[in-house]
Amino acid sequence: MEATNDPERLLAPPERRSLSADIADRLRSAIILGHFAPEEHLREVDLAERFQVSRGPVRDALALLEREGLVVSRRNRGVVVAGLTRRDIEEVYELRLALELLAVRHAAHRRTEDDLDAMATLLERLAQLGPSAHPASAAELDVEFHHCIYVAAKNQRLLSCWSLLRSQVFLFLVSRNVTSRDFSQILVAEHQHLRYLIMQREADEAANVIEAHLRGAYDRLVAARAEAEGSAEPTTT
Numbered sequence: 001m002e003a004t005n006d007p008e009r010l011l012a013p014p015e016r017r018s019l020s021a022d023i024a025d026r027l028r029s030a031i032i033l034g035h036f037a038p039e040e041h042l043r044e045v046d047l048a049e050r051f052q053v054s055r056g057p058v059r060d061a062l063a064l065l066e067r068e069g070l071v072v073s074r075r076n077r078g079v080v081v082a083g084l085t086r087r088d089i090e091e092v093y094e095l096r097l098a099l100e101l102l103a104v105r106h107a108a109h110r111r112t113e114d115d116l117d118a119m120a121t122l123l124e125r126l127a128q129l130g131p132s133a134h135p136a137s138a139a140e141l142d143v144e145f146h147h148c149i150y151v152a153a154k155n156q157r158l159l160s161c162w163s164l165l166r167s168q169v170f171l172f173l174v175s176r177n178v179t180s181r182d183f184s185q186i187l188v189a190e191h192q193h194l195r196y197l198i199m200q201r202e203a204d205e206a207a208n209v210i211e212a213h214l215r216g217a218y219d220r221l222v223a224a225r226a227e228a229e230g231s232a233e234p235t236t237t
Helices: 020-032 044-051 055-067 086-110 113-129 135-153 156-176 183-199 203-228
Strands: 071-074 078-081
Touching (some): 020 044, 020 055, 044 055, 086 135, 086 156, 086 183, 086 203, 135 156, 135 183, 156 203, 183 203
Antiparallel strands (some): 071 078
């Protein structure tokens, strides 16, 4: 997934000619970085012309993004960018919590040295970014660290479930501006602690930490959206 914020680069004709996956990557990044607004209509013919391809690969790319929850098909309107609501945030949080509790427990028992090395490398890159980094760059490494936990869990179906969810998680992190207030405490320290617990095979404590970690991320996202909407406190449902 590209972290560039340059719309001309994101929406340039694809370099590879396997096409649909490449187009999906570019559209995914463009949606996450806000180059398409919620409810904006994504017309196949316009995108095919922009990418200089036939409509088939564009249709396949949009179908993939719909499975990921980034676009939706509307009767008589075609495909539009999904508008993520408070209900969407809650549903993603609940599903992610259930998946990640299972993933971190399995990872604590099944992780290899290669898994731990991959986590350490991402944490080093994250620490080097610093709090002034672009939100997309920090969010990309954040999501990739959690992806490493799923890989370490050694459960292919669990990994597949996460793969369909991760784009929405990425979108939430970017929209919250993850580097603005909590970089050193959240993005670096909490992930370092998680890696340590997985390394030590402390499955129960790792599950407790991931639950608190995800709950904190949910609360900060809801608060950020309420602030952006000019509300003093988030509403409850």
